[in-house]
Amino acid sequence: MTTPLAELKQIGITNALRNCQLFAGISPAELAAIADITTTKSVAKGSYLFREGDPSMGFYIVQTGAINVHRVNAAGKEQVIHVFRAGESFAEGTLATDKGYPADARAVEATQVLLVQKAGILALLRRQPELALRMLGSMSAHLRILVGQLEDLTLKDVETRLANWLVKRCPALESATPVKFELPMTKRVLAAELGTVSETFSRTLAKFREQKLIAVKGKTITVLNPSKLTALLRRHLGE
Amino acid sequence: MTTPLAELKQIGITNALRNCQLFAGISPAELAAIADITTTKSVAKGSYLFREGDPSMGFYIVQTGAINVHRVNAAGKEQVIHVFRAGESFAEGTLATDKGYPADARAVEATQVLLVQKAGILALLRRQPELALRMLGSMSAHLRILVGQLEDLTLKDVETRLANWLVKRCPALESATPVKFELPMTKRVLAAELGTVSETFSRTLAKFREQKLIAVKGKTITVLNPSKLTALLRRHLGE
DNA sequence: GGGCCGCTTTGACTTGCATCAACGCCCGTC
DNA sequence: GACGGGCGTTGATGCAAGTCAAAGCGGCCC
Numbered sequence: 001m002t003t004p005l006a007e008l009k010q011i012g013i014t015n016a017l018r019n020c021q022l023f024a025g026i027s028p029a030e031l032a033a034i035a036d037i038t039t040t041k042s043v044a045k046g047s048y049l050f051r052e053g054d055p056s057m058g059f060y061i062v063q064t065g066a067i068n069v070h071r072v073n074a075a076g077k078e079q080v081i082h083v084f085r086a087g088e089s090f091a092e093g094t095l096a097t098d099k100g101y102p103a104d105a106r107a108v109e110a111t112q113v114l115l116v117q118k119a120g121i122l123a124l125l126r127r128q129p130e131l132a133l134r135m136l137g138s139m140s141a142h143l144r145i146l147v148g149q150l151e152d153l154t155l156k157d158v159e160t161r162l163a164n165w166l167v168k169r170c171p172a173l174e175s176a177t178p179v180k181f182e183l184p185m186t187k188r189v190l191a192a193e194l195g196t197v198s199e200t201f202s203r204t205l206a207k208f209r210e211q212k213l214i215a216v217k218g219k220t221i222t223v224l225n226p227s228k229l230t231a232l233l234r235r236h237l238g239e
Numbered sequence: 240m241t242t243p244l245a246e247l248k249q250i251g252i253t254n255a256l257r258n259c260q261l262f263a264g265i266s267p268a269e270l271a272a273i274a275d276i277t278t279t280k281s282v283a284k285g286s287y288l289f290r291e292g293d294p295s296m297g298f299y300i301v302q303t304g305a306i307n308v309h310r311v312n313a314a315g316k317e318q319v320i321h322v323f324r325a326g327e328s329f330a331e332g333t334l335a336t337d338k339g340y341p342a343d344a345r346a347v348e349a350t351q352v353l354l355v356q357k358a359g360i361l362a363l364l365r366r367q368p369e370l371a372l373r374m375l376g377s378m379s380a381h382l383r384i385l386v387g388q389l390e391d392l393t394l395k396d397v398e399t400r401l402a403n404w405l406v407k408r409c410p411a412l413e414s415a416t417p418v419k420f421e422l423p424m425t426k427r428v429l430a431a432e433l434g435t436v437s438e439t440f441s442r443t444l445a446k447f448r449e450q451k452l453i454a455v456k457g458k459t460i461t462v463l464n465p466s467k468l469t470a471l472l473r474r475h476l477g478e
Numbered sequence: 479g480g481g482c483c484g485c486t487t488t489g490a491c492t493t494g495c496a497t498c499a500a501c502g503c504c505c506g507t508c
Numbered sequence: 509g510a511c512g513g514g515c516g517t518t519g520a521t522g523c524a525a526g527t528c529a530a531a532g533c534g535g536c537c538c
Binding site for chain 4: 186187188198199201202203205206
């Protein structure tokens with residue numbers, strides 16, 4: 001930490017931390033203290049950051065790439081809990097218990113993460129109650145995501161879930177002008193995130209295509225008429 | 240707080256707090272400080288403690304009775320998130336955000352709860368970092384519950400979920416001696432907790448009855464052979 | 479006791495979705 | 509340029525579980 005090289009590394013980490021919602025607006029001194037207990041880690045596409053039951057090393061922040069947090073049952077089926085992308089933090093929950101990680105975490109693509117080390121952050125939290133409150137807030141956000149997931153999976157069918165997913169990435173919900181975007185992953189992976197399999201996903205896309213709601217070309221999806229899609233969504237939720 | 244009557248009330252609250260896992264092993268001074276910012280509240284069976292979106296008053300601890308935390312979609316269907324019983328705390332997640340409660344909370348039966356008030360506990364957390372860590376631990380436990388729920392609902396069928404539920408209330412898992420107990424609620428409510436409807440629940444009970452795994456008489460259920468039930472559970476999970 | 483309402487059970491039907499299977503397609507490697 | 513493998517699409521089939529309907533069965537109030 002006293003050599004120029006190490007200092008340089010800390011500066012890089014500090015910058016990365018600043019991009020994380022969890023630490024938005026935090027004082028430079030605190031940020032530096034956190035950087036001191038943070039390391040970086042590269043995860044190759046498809047390899048695991050941790051697995052269910054592994055003892056907690058701390059919590060993570062995605063710098064670049066994406067981490068798929070999921071759960072596997074004995075039959076080998078995966079349920080995606082959430083895909084975390086740049087700036088998002090996860091596994092904060094393992095700080096205050098001696099249980100291990102409650103799920104698996106795998107890199108969807110080549111990914112760079114920050115590891116905020118358990119012992120260090122715990123000591124820091126004891127001195128910085130405000131920071132502890134931030135962590136509480138972050139965990140609360142995760143709880144909300146999970147509650148949303150729960151609702152998604154049980155109260156809606158695949159068609160509704162996909163419509164919802166599409167609507168979420170349209171900037172102007174009520175506009176009638178087409179919106180075009182690229183899928184950031186394979187359709188198979190997206191299907192899993194939506195809690196279904198690729199066949200059903202493909203069929204549902206086809207259904208929307210027939211109704212002239214969207215156009216699909218490879219990984220490019222065009223929402224032809226956002227307002228019609230939101231109307232469909234409302235219709236499905238309203239009955 | 241200076242009148243004898245108020246003091247007596249605080250003593251009662253203090254005792255109640257002591258029964259909560261969240262505060263297990265905490266110092267008497269801290270406990271008293273928490274009692275100062277805590278009020279009690281009675282909730283009649285079926286009435287709501289709070290609803291989704293209500294601004295947060297603080298978090299709750301169940302003293303007696305049971306609180307059903309659930310979510311309702313536009314179609315009016317309910318998804319039970321968890322039923323909290325004596326000694327359990329919930330809604331801690333609303334402390335650190337200005338969003339309201341993320342779900343509905345209704346009393347399953349006549350219930351007494353403690354309300355730890357938001358402003359008070361926040362001030363306390365700023366002075367007592369250890370307490371903040373406890374709250375983090377508690378929220379982490381809730382996250383685990385939710386992740387478990389998510390897995391239950393997506394990776395298992397109703398038969399497996401019911402078997403799991405039954406096995407959980409058998410003291411000796413591997414024994415061949417019958418275990419008898421009373422349902423603490425109507426079957427309809429239990430069905431909802433297991434993420435299904437009363438008809439399917441009834442059919443699944445019948446299926447177990449035919450296999451001589453259980454006997455049912457009104458609200459009394461007898462698990463005839465716990466070890467056979469756990470064997471069935473393992474078989475379902477293992478393939 | 480009689481009547482009523484809500485819970486429970488059972489049966490018949492419907493449906494959304496996973497699974498299995500087959501085939502075209504793209505893209506890598508040899 | 510030929511082969512192989514993973515993805516995407518489509519069709520056929522099976523099944524778990526939700527819905528609708530009808531009929532017992534309590535329990536509770538008058």
